[in-house]
């Protein structure tokens with residue numbers, strides 16, 4: 001079991017997932033025999049058994065799960081919630097903007113699949129690819145057991161987890177109700193997928209996202225920097241302390257991407273699909289290909305919010321070009 005004590009009363013448990021680098025980090029915060037959790041991995045017997053064994057390791061043979069705070073509803077963070085609330089009595093805490101995404105994404109998915117299909121079409125995906133791309137995440141629900149929250153969060157609450165008081169920091173962008181958790185006393189910052197040491201988290205515009213996710217995401221990064229955290233505990237990769245460096249790298253990465261997109265649009269009028277295939281090439285993996293489109297859209301949206309691009313919209317078709325004065 002990959003269980004590490006990071007600080008007094010804070011343990012990291014690395015759980016297996018079938019994507020990224022094969023691991024998601026969840027955190028165990030014991031108090032007496034009760035163990036509170038931040039994120040819970042995907043729904044699977046191996047992963048759930050590791051959580052239960054980890055809880056016994058940190059809180060003794062009679063350990064029971066108490067609170068489960070989920071940073072956002074992606075399968076690797078939320079998937080085990082159904083089992084843990086039903087069988088282990090966990091109380092789920094979730095930001096309220098994540099709550100309405102659960103049903104269309106993991107239970108009755110047909111309507112969302114249709115909406116995604118329409119979204120792909122509007123943004124220029126060729127007919128022949130719309131069907132395979134809209135159907136690409138049908139299988140994802142096997143990794144998720146849904147659960148009703150015991151508490152819906154807005155952000156800015158102080159909640160007790162284990163022996164710590166943590167402040168909820170709402171950081172939309174990667175997901176509309178993504179949250180981070182900050183322990184002001186020790187400077188520990190649990191960041192979910194908001195701030196990863198080795199990769200730039202996917203920030204995409206899609207039917208369930210906020211309307212300007214890239215700017216939301218960057219605003220969240222600046223808010224986290226202002227907290228002056230001592231140690232960042234990400235959901236993927238290893239803990240790190242250089243928050244300023246990492247945030248400025250990510251800001252520079254997105255700024256460069258926006259310049260690259262502006263340059264390649266030049267004097268043309270392009271769909272987001274045309275932009276994404278030029279920036280990222282044609283990805284073999286369907287989900288990667290769809291995420292490239294959504295990531296491209298997030299950058300295009302940010303550029304048009306700044307007035308550096310014009311977004312031309314009519315039923316069934318959206319395109320982008322330089323503003324007339326700057327063409």
Ligand SMILES: [Zn+2]
Pocket residue numbers: 072074174193
């Ligand atoms: Zn995520």
Ligand SMILES: [Zn+2]
Pocket residue numbers: 024074076077193235236
């Ligand atoms: Zn993740």
